Amino acid sequence: MDETPTGTQPATSRIDTSVAHPARRYDYFLGGKDNFAADRESADRMMTALPTARVSALENRRFLRRAVEHLAGEAGIRQFLDIGSGIPTSPNTHEIAQGIAPDARVVYVDNDPIVLAHARALLTSGPxxxxxYVDADLREPRRILEHPDVRGTLDLSQPVALMLVAVLHFIPDTDDPRGLIAPLIQALAPGSYLVLSHATLDFMPARAAEHIRSLTSAEGFYPRPRAGIETLLSGLDPVDPGLVPTPEWRLQREPAPRPSAADVAGYAAVARVA
Structure with a gap:
């Protein structure tokens, strides 16, 4: 197996090139070059099961842009905690937010050394x-909240947008995704928001969905039905248009034609903390 990604970023001793990582697999879906053979092989297996996986990845990035534009603009949010941020792909959360509000403050969280290397080099703020950038895992919410770079960058007594875009479908039910994010949501001040997108098989025939589920779970990928995703939003107030197929969330400024719900196979929502 090759020991360097297809790009120029060198591997570090912490990078296990034999195991696929969601951030590098996502990079491959987006056409990036910071991925290894294991990531590409895993992504190709997923695309065999879900041929539109690349379309879904692109639409998740578009949803992120629309959500941040809404929050930094209409909602007046100036702080963002982006967990599972992945390898930087422009426009990033801070580029979008600071393009609207130059004083916006953003913390990225991921657990891949390649993401860390890119973040340190590329995720520079305006003055x-x-x-x-915090090197941490979503499965360690307390560590994230108590990290000095989170505490030093964000004021948790003021509203924050918690970004969980295309990340919770990598957490199996046995790891209790709602329980994992509960401390994060509880730490948010009133007037904060949760930005969520999540894969689903709801738009596929039941027999095909069951077959795909068995294939994707082997890759550490766990799509959920609408009811399971609604559970992740429990206690929050979804903003219009609520929990909808990802390509349909505030799509008015997107060029036509748009991909279908079945093409993207995901739901998205932005919800307010009371």
């Missing part, structure tokens, strides 16, 4: 705002 009025701030960005930071």
């Amino acid at each position: 009025e705002g701030a960005t930071a």
Whole structure:
């Protein structure tokens, strides 16, 4: 197996090139070059089961842009905690937010050393705002909340947008995804928001969905039905248009034609913390 990604970023001693990582697999879906053979092989297996996986990845990035534009603009949010941020792909959360509000402050969280290397090199803030990167896992919410770079960049007594875009479908039910994110949501001040997108097989025939589920779970990928995703939003107030297929969330400014719900196979929502 090759020991360097298809790009120029060198591997570090912490990178296990034999195991696929969601951030590098996502990079491959988006046409990036910071991925290894294991990531590409895993992605190709997923695309065999879900031929539109690349379309879904692109639509998740578009949803992120629309959500951040809404929050930094209409909602007036100036702080963002982006967990499972992945390898930087422009426009990033801070680029979108600071393009609207130059004083916006953003913390990225991921657990891949390649993401860390890119973040340190590329995720630079404008002079009025701030960005930071935390090397941590969503499965360690307390560690994230107590990290000095989170505490030093964000004021958790003020509203924050918690970004969980295309990340919770990598957490199996046995790891209790709602329980994992509960401390994060509880730490948010009133007027904060949760930004969520999540894969689903709801738009496929039942027999095909069951077959795909058995294939994708072997890759550490766990699509959920609408009811399971609604559970992740429990106690929050979804903003219009609520939990909808990802390509349909505030699509008015997107060029036509748009991909279908079946093409993207995901739901998305932005919900307010009361």
